[in-house]
Amino acid sequence: MDMRTTFLSTMEEALAVDPRLVLVLADISAGTGPVLAAQRRHPDRVLNVGIREQALIGVTGGLALTGMRPVAHTFPPFLVERPYEQIKLDLCHQGVGAVLVSSGASYDMAAAGRTHHSAADVALLDTVPGWTVHVPGHPEEARRLLLESLPGDGRVYLRLSSQANARAHLGAGFLTLRQGTRGVVLAVGPMLDRVLAATEGLDVTVLYAATIRPFDAAGLRAALGEVADVMLVEPYQAGTSAHHVGEALADVPHRLRSLGTQRDVEVRQYGEVTDHDFVHGLDVAGITAAARAFFR
Amino acid sequence: MMTSTDAGLPALIARMTGDEKHAAASESTLDVLWVLYDRVLDVTPDTVHDPRRDRFLLSKGHGPMAYYAVLAAKGFIAPEELDDWASVRSRLGQHPDRNRVPGVEISSGSLGHGLPLAVGTVYGLRAQGIGSKVFVLVGDAELDEGSNHEAIVLAARESMGQLTAVVIDNRSATRGWPGGIAQRFAIEGWATATVDGRDHEALYEAFTTPHPRRPLCVVAVVEPKSGQR
Structure with missing residues (x-):
């Protein structure tokens, strides 16, 4: 179902x-x-x-x-x-x-x-x-x-959404699905499986959020390793949660990269969901490229 | 029967307007509000949280001075509160806030919200087996808002006999209503009455005439709105 x-x-x-x-x-x-x-x-x-x-x-x-x-x-x-x-x-x-x-x-x-x-x-x-x-x-x-x-x-x-991950992850707050030291990727909802695939081999923590408001600022801070580099991967407009990251890390020098659907382009194409994932850089290849460029 | 003048409403309104002539939008609702609160609605300051109280929803939140005056006359708020209305110290604004003023059923101001809220209120009462009356007051110009028409159709199809919409018609709609406002409601299946909005007996009779399984629209005609908009 x-x-x-x-x-x-x-x-x-x-x-x-x-x-x-x-x-x-x-x-x-x-x-x-x-x-x-x-x-x-x-x-x-x-x-x-x-x-x-x-x-x-x-x-x-x-x-x-x-x-x-x-x-x-x-x-x-x-x-x-x-x-x-x-x-x-x-x-x-x-x-x-x-x-x-x-x-x-x-x-x-x-x-x-x-x-x-x-x-x-x-x-x-x-x-x-x-x-x-x-x-x-x-x-x-x-x-x-x-x-x-x-x-x-x-x-x-x-x-x-009709898009879904292979299995359910139940729990309160942001869940830690992979641990690393070079930064944090926060995957929201159906973005998780592709984020896990895209960050394979990178030394980063992967957090998962099925509840994005309230924003689990404490969970994000607790997940930070050596550097406060954060990548958001959201299945809606890019940067929707950026202001929450900014508030959560207000006293910490940090970098933020926000992935999501493009705000500045009127996408007029039809096709399949995967075609739109590609356009917005939300497929595995797009997230992989963004992650490798960001976590250097 | 006590009249709105007997109840000291003009004096209460003057507490808000000073000596100036008060706004026509406020005046236009005065007699309707008084007849409703004095003789029709089963709600008092003691029953504002009673699930079985009658509801009055002021959709046309503009010019709420007559509303506040009636609430003061009926003891929902203290008359002294009227003196500094719309100031930062007051909970009485130019548009009412239900979260701040006892007896105010909805926060309003933006037009076209009261009727859909009233339809939802009837649905909610019906699901709880509560037969209380729900009145909603709209202005004739407010009917330009399309959201009203979603609610007008819905209320009729759902046979909402608990619901009465009172339309204050001071001919302020820019584009107007061919055939009259009542006809627009009647064609959807509402019971309708068009009465003199200053005639207390006519208003009372219109508000209390049974309309089983049909919502009722009472068009209360008052003098045309004056002045520039």
């Missing part, structure tokens, strides 16, 4: 046991088996507002105002970018929480083109306060992070 299917079937289970939960959809995923089954059992708690993404978030805010725990889901351009002001005002400014679950990541729907790509979602959520951001790298991580997000009242963004 991929992350999206895992999310939907986990929601079906969770809706059955937690009467506060409401799943809010805007047509996307509404016709899937787990959603239809849950809707039959809980017609007041599985809502499809149609292709109305401003209402998707506005309704989510209203539900939270009544004490419910809403989970809103669609593709990331329509969940975060289009209703950005609703996120800012109907959730943050009202002082209420919700779980937003996107599926599609930066360019999972590679051939769909720019309209269905969203590399700015995490950066946008960085402009409003209080968001926990999960970027799972495996369906089992997605399930665990979802289940941890459903209780409580916080604001949580769960960014699902």
Whole structure:
């Protein structure tokens, strides 16, 4: 099962046991088996507002105002970018929480083109306060992070992708998957396996983050070896977490290299996910070249 | 029946405006707000956290002086608070903040947010089996915002009989509404009433006429907005 299917079937289970939960959809995923089954059992708690993404978030805010725990889901351009002001005002400014679950990541729907790509979602959520951001790298991580997000009242963004690592890495904070002395590479979510391949033979520590907000500054500092050289590898806009690295290492002379999707190019190509990985330098060859140039 | 004048609302508003003539946007909502809080809504300062309270959502957050005056008259806030409103010392801003003012259900100011929030509120109450009334006040110009239309359609399709949208019509929309505002709601399946927004009895009757399984739109017509924008 991929992350999206895992999310939907986990929601079906969770809706059955937690009467506060409401799943809010805007047509996307509404016709899937787990959603239809849950809707039959809980017609007041599985809502499809149609292709109305401003209402998707506005309704989510209203539900939270009544004490419910809403989970809103669609593709990331329509969940975060289009209703950005609703996120800012109907959730943050009202002082209420919700779980937003996107599926599609930066360019999972590679051939769909720019309209269905969203590399700015995490950066946008960085402009409003209080968001926990999960970027799972495996369906089992997605399930665990979802289940941890459903209780409580916080604001949580769960960014699902069709790209995944070979196995799940469960745990809190940044996990140390390889130890070295010449610097740290922080791999976020689905970037991990390719980072491990690209840094094979380099004397560097590889940290893994399935949760990137809050940013585990203590974990990053603890991982530093002889030199404070840090490479970020994020599956969304390059440098999205750079300001957090800067803050974490404010009193330490350091170097930073940020890999991610390009900010300064309007990528108009279609093709496969791997074609976009290549364009953004996020395939093994691209990360290898960047790492070898940086960790000298 | 007590009138808004009897309740001292003009004097309360004057605490915010000084001796100057207060803004038309604020005046336009005064009678609607008074009838709602005095005779329609089941909410008091003691029940602002009661899940079963009626909700009033001020979507049109501009010109909140009438709103603050009514909240003061009904004991949600102290009248003394009105004197330095919008100052750094005050929790009463030019747009209300629900996290700072008791009884304020939503923080508003940017237009087009109240109706979708109200629809979500009805969904949430419905899921909890709570039949409380939800009122949302919008301005006629505010209806230019497309987000309202997502909510207008949704509320009708979902048979939200708990919901009433009050549209203050002071003809301030730049492009206007062919056939009138009520027709736009009616075509989606809302019950509608168009009344004199200064006539307390007409407002009360419109607000309390049953509209089972249909949301209600009350267009409260007031004098056209004056002055330049």
